[in-house]
Amino acid sequence: LADLAKAHKEICQEAQFYLVSNGDLTDSDLIKWLESWSLKGRQADWNYGDNYLALDQPLSTDNLGQLFEEKVQGQQANLAMAFAFPPAKSLKERIILQVANGIFGYLPVSRLFTEIREKQSLAYAIHSGLDFHRSFALVRAGISPDKVAHVYKEVQAQLADLMVSLEEGDYLEEVKLTLLSADVQSRDYQHLETDKMIAQDLYPDFDLSTDYFESVVRALKAEEIIACLGKWRLVGAYALVGGKDERTLS
Structure with a gap:
């Protein structure tokens, strides 16, 4: 004891x-x-609503989007890259962002997963997710320490290439079907259905039904997705790199 x-x-x-x-x-x-719980409280020094990552060295217009590295004890590295996009003001804009993010890095058939992880073997794991509250897509990758700079550049290269190579066809249809299937399967999870019901009550002007989601996704054209991705801008990149404990801005 x-x-x-x-x-x-x-x-x-x-x-x-x-x-x-x-x-x-x-x-x-x-x-x-x-x-009162015998925990030491401390005033928050950042606000979740602020559209920036809280780093020890604040970002400025001079180093916006540059790769900031911190050496930590360990043998691997973790890279995070934030791409800002204009706030989604309508439900359709949110759905377009979901499809664009699915193609970029969220789905198993996404560009980041198939190119960076599968074909080039540059990452143990890599994916992207959307933060609608702060209007950015966050790419996360688990990689070898010696591949941080390479993956940092390759993620940007894949986004640029996607905007000139995406076209109508089987691949885009596969992405749509994958997202539609995931939306249907979400109905099996009570907490997701509850969240949707609450959101519908809070935003009565939005049609959050599966039918509306499907109608928007099926009607999307490649040029709409390209236009969406074309508005993404890299605003921050941060890597925890296995090694000695020190920090650099590259």
């Missing part, structure tokens, strides 16, 4: 807990509540 108590004390001393709140609670209220 003494060993267990010691381990528990060490965990509580070293661990960091991030609390995200939504509502009328103030920082002082939250800190007071946390400290």
Whole structure:
């Protein structure tokens, strides 16, 4: 028991807990509540609504999109790249972004997965996801430390190539069917259906039905997806690289 108590004390001393709140609670209220749990509260120094990644060295217009590396203990590397896009003001714009992201890096048939991971073997894992609240797509990749710069450039090259090579045909139809199938399967998960019902109640002007989603996806043309991807801009790149603990901006 003494060993267990010691381990528990060490965990509580070293661990960091991030609390995200939504509502009328103030920082002082939250800190007071946390400290009643014997946890040390601290004022937040960043806001989730801010459209930037919180780094030790803030980004500026001079280094926007440059690769920032931090050396950490380990043998592998993790790369994150943020591509900003104009805020989606309509449901159709969101759906177009979903399809574009699926083609770029989200799906198993995406460009990042098939080219960077499968064909070139540059990454152990790579995919992209959308953050509609901050209007950016985040690419994450697990790679070898010596391939960080290569993958950083290759991700941008694949996006550029996609905008000139995407065309109507079997590949685009396969992407559409994959997304439609995933949407249908989501109905088997109660929490996703509940989320959709709540969202429909909050946004009555949006048609969040499966039928509308399918109608938009099936009608999408390659040029619409290309136009969407053409508005993406790299605004930040950050890599945790296995090695000694130091930081550089390359």
